[in-house]
Amino acid sequence: xxxxxxxxxxxxxxxxxxxxxxxxxxxxxxxxxxxxxxxxxxxxxxxxxxxxxxxxxxxxxxxxxxxxxxxxxxxxxxxxxxxxxxxxxxxxxxxxxxxxxxxxxxxxxxxxxxxxxxxxxxxxxxxxxxxxxxxxxxxxxxxxxxxxxxxxxxxxxxxxxxxxxxxxxxxxxxxxxxxxxxxxxxxxxxxxxxxxxxxxxxxxxxxxxxxxxxxxxxxxxxxxxxxxxxxxxxxxxxxxxxxxxxxxxxxxxxxxxxxxxxxxxxxxxxxxxxxxxxxxxxxxxxxxx
Numbered sequence: 001x002x003x004x005x006x007x008x009x010x011x012x013x014x015x016x017x018x019x020x021x022x023x024x025x026x027x028x029x030x031x032x033x034x035x036x037x038x039x040x041x042x043x044x045x046x047x048x049x050x051x052x053x054x055x056x057x058x059x060x061x062x063x064x065x066x067x068x069x070x071x072x073x074x075x076x077x078x079x080x081x082x083x084x085x086x087x088x089x090x091x092x093x094x095x096x097x098x099x100x101x102x103x104x105x106x107x108x109x110x111x112x113x114x115x116x117x118x119x120x121x122x123x124x125x126x127x128x129x130x131x132x133x134x135x136x137x138x139x140x141x142x143x144x145x146x147x148x149x150x151x152x153x154x155x156x157x158x159x160x161x162x163x164x165x166x167x168x169x170x171x172x173x174x175x176x177x178x179x180x181x182x183x184x185x186x187x188x189x190x191x192x193x194x195x196x197x198x199x200x201x202x203x204x205x206x207x208x209x210x211x212x213x214x215x216x217x218x219x220x221x222x223x224x225x226x227x228x229x230x231x232x233x234x235x236x237x238x239x240x241x242x243x244x245x246x247x248x249x250x251x252x253x254x255x256x257x258x259x260x261x262x263x264x265x266x267x268x269x270x271x272x273x274x275x276x277x278x279x280x281x282x283x284x285x286x287x288x289x
Contacts (some may be wrong), residue, residue: 008165014155019153019203019249020070020096034131038067038116047112047129053136053196057098060110062088067116070095076102076262077130078092085113102133105197105267106260132259134196141191148184153249156222160242163235171229177245185215197267214248221245 024030029050036043045062057198060072070088075081099108109128114121155177163170189212190200202212221244225237261268 004165007167007169008161009158012154012161015157015190015246016150016153016249019149019246023249023251028130029132034123034125036114036121036123038121047110049129049131051101051131051133053134055101055136057101058131058133059096059098060088061094061096062112063093065093066090068095068121069118070114070115072097072099072110073113074099074108077107077109077128078259079262099131104133104135106133106262107131108133137192137195141188141195145184145192146186148180148188152177152180152184153245156242156245160216160239160246163238163242166235166273170235170238174222174226174229174241176239177242178219178226181215181219181222185219189215199267218245218248219265 031046031048033046034044043064045064046136047062048058048060051058062070062211064070069090072086072088073083074086075083087095088097099110102108107130109130111125111128112123114123134274155173159170159173159177162173193202193212194200203217204213218241221241225241228234259268260266
């Protein structure tokens, strides 16, 4: 029995790490990776989609040999403003320039005009890269928040494994998951969001931020499982709640999050508001005159 519990915990950690890694890698703030081929050589580089809270203008750097040159073409997002072009300067193996700093939740869309020996290189992209700016989050808030959310998903995965095996520990783990989620998602989470984007809560009923709402949905699922844990079907409610938590971590982080409206200067959040903003400004495709 002891070995079985140990195996369950090892499996819970593995599933949790895989889900969080997937969420991180597929999120809209993860750097955009490019791979190109030139003269039978392969090159790769990334373009940032978040300033990571860094103050001041944000550097964009790519490492390519001397044969390459590049311009960075940008404008505020989402707008129909005219495009501005920045020539990337070479410093050794680096081509670099900087995007002007934006207020929290402000965004810039941009793309590269890449050349090799003065010949254009097609990056095979139809959409521009969008970088979102946020404020700096102090370590005392960010580190505990991340830790609590990691522990939340680990305990949640342990809940489903122990519940599937009908081992009584799942009831206690359901309660522990709720406590961790309350601390990480509803105490520390709003503090992190306040520092990042100037707002404590942008989910229901104040907004439609997907990140806030999916955490809220997970909490409701676990609360239902906890209060009905003594029912004959209580075990299945805990399994269902844990599956909801897993689904939450399979949704890319920061999807449909806070966004500054450049015209009004207000931060808008949520899928409906952002879709309306996209509709007003048109489809974002790589194009400039």
